[in-house]
Amino acid sequence: MNATMLHDAGSDVVSDRRFAERSVRFARVGAVVLAVTEVALDLGTWVELDIAAIYGIPLVLAAFASDRRLLWGLMVALTLATFLAYALQIPDGTFALRDALFVNRVLDALALLLIAGLVHVWMTSRDVREAQSQLLAEQNRKLELANDLLVAHEAQIVAQNEELTRRRREAEEASGRKTRILNAVSHDIRNPVNTMNLMAEVIRRSAEDPALVTQVPQMARRLQSNAQSLVALVSEVLDIAHLDSGLLQRHDSIFSLNEFIETKGRDLAPLAEAKSLQLIVEVPDRAIRVRTDGVKLDRIVTNLITNAVKFTTHGTVTLSADVASDGSAAIRVLDTGVGIAKDELGRIFDEFSQFNVPLGKLNGGWGLGLAISRRLANFIGASITVESELGRGSVFKVLLPADAVIDLSPVELGRS
Numbered sequence: 023m024n025a026t027m028l029h030d031a032g033s034d035v036v037s038d039r040r041f042a043e044r045s046v047r048f049a050r051v052g053a054v055v056l057a058v059t060e061v062a063l064d065l066g067t068w069v070e071l072d073i074a075a076i077y078g079i080p081l082v083l084a085a086f087a088s089d090r091r092l093l094w095g096l097m098v099a100l101t102l103a104t105f106l107a108y109a110l111q112i113p114d115g116t117f118a119l120r121d122a123l124f125v126n127r128v129l130d131a132l133a134l135l136l137i138a139g140l141v142h143v144w145m146t147s148r149d150v151r152e153a154q155s156q157l158l159a160e161q162n163r164k165l166e167l168a169n170d171l172l173v174a175h176e177a178q179i180v181a182q183n184e185e186l187t188r189r190r191r192e193a194e195e196a197s198g199r200k201t202r203i204l205n206a207v208s209h210d211i212r213n214p215v216n217t218m219n220l221m222a223e224v225i226r227r228s229a230e231d232p233a234l235v236t237q238v239p240q241m242a243r244r245l246q247s248n249a250q251s252l253v254a255l256v257s258e259v260l261d262i263a264h265l266d267s268g269l270l271q272r273h274d275s276i277f278s279l280n281e282f283i284e285t286k287g288r289d290l291a292p293l294a295e296a297k298s299l300q301l302i303v304e305v306p307d308r309a310i311r312v313r314t315d316g317v318k319l320d321r322i323v324t325n326l327i328t329n330a331v332k333f334t335t336h337g338t339v340t341l342s343a344d345v346a347s348d349g350s351a352a353i354r355v356l357d358t359g360v361g362i363a364k365d366e367l368g369r370i371f372d373e374f375s376q377f378n379v380p381l382g383k384l385n386g387g388w389g390l391g392l393a394i395s396r397r398l399a400n401f402i403g404a405s406i407t408v409e410s411e412l413g414r415g416s417v418f419k420v421l422l423p424a425d426a427v428i429d430l431s432p433v434e435l436g437r438s
Contacts (some may be wrong), residue, residue: 037185046087053083056402057096061103069111069123074130078137085141093145097138185221218245272315272402276428279310279351283343286320290327294339297331304342311429312351312422315402319353319420322398322406325391326355326418334359334415349424362410370408409412 040102057080058125062302064073077100084093108127118124222245287303294301323341337358345351362370371392408418 041272046089049083049087050092051087051094053087053096053132056080056083057100061100061107062345064103064107065110069108072123072126072191074100074107074127075133077134079103081134081141085145088148089143090147092140092143093141098135101134104130104134105297109115109234159195177402199226220435247287273317274313275316276311276313277316278408279312280305282316283323283341283353286323286327287341290324290331292376293328294331299331299334299336300431301331301337302338302340303325304340306343306345308345309429310343310345310351310427310430312426313428314404314422314426318398318402319404319422321352322395322404322420323355325395326406326420329391330355330357330359333357343428345427346421347426351422351427353422354417355414355419361414361416362408365410367408367410371406410434 057077059079064071067073080096080100081093084096087167104127108124112121166310202315219306225242225245238334271326283303287301300333326338327341334357339358340356340357341354343353345350399420403426407419407421407423409417
């Protein structure tokens, strides 16, 4: 629509210019033709008729043509024609300066000069007005251009201010996140380190007292459990730093999901055993091969199992996998722990979220593990869902999209 309007406006300007040029040509030709006609009539009639009285009309037409040369040329020619017609039409020997007909011709010539002078002044004033109008239009155009530049500069300043405000807000949020991380880490590190220090002291005393030697294996397991918790916390902090840096990269590979969950079960079984829990691994009936980032998927599942063990005081933690009807692969971590209230399910993936634990023996905080797992899952194109019932346990499910599953086949005979 804008292009059409501009085209129409341009066409109007061209039409106006052509009309003005035609009008000037018509006025110029009309002035010459009218002057020739008047002179011919003056020469062809009698002297008493005084056609020269209307000789000023062609000068007006010359003014509309904006042609000063034509104006003064016609004035001189018509003045000469005035006296020429008088000289040709009076009888011989009758000329006199006081003759009324001659006086009329002189007055006609003076009228031509006056009309030419007035028309010249009018043309000059019109040119001055047009020049002033053009100057004013040019100044207005420059002012509009300066105003447009000022508006654009103001918009740029506003955009820069908004960008600075956004960056300042991000910096404040990042600073707040770092403060919360430091507070949480300092608290979470203190507990396992103190416990490890106490266990080491007890083990040292047990070595000096033979009666306490039987307690060393149990204390060693508790020491190992606290060491693993400390390593997991450090890993979580490193994961958060890596995610916040924006430098995280995805490295996909093809691997067996069956072997993946079997390996995770073996690796994390000591963690469950340290709390007298049983980690059950349920291998799928079909061999499932997937294409995804195995390292990040390993971190996600490790976080979920660690979290399940942390909030389960007795019973089991079950790790399983299968393929849904829509072709997506699901990894489930089921526990018989404390469970989560419905009004708290919506915020368990927030960093440092706290929730009310029915059992006073547990620390009330999900820490960083679930938040990291959700962000890592989104990064590799997966998702995490949770179902839970307070006091009955929870089920966390990692869903890999259907395009990540590249092979399904029966499990080979002879495999356990």
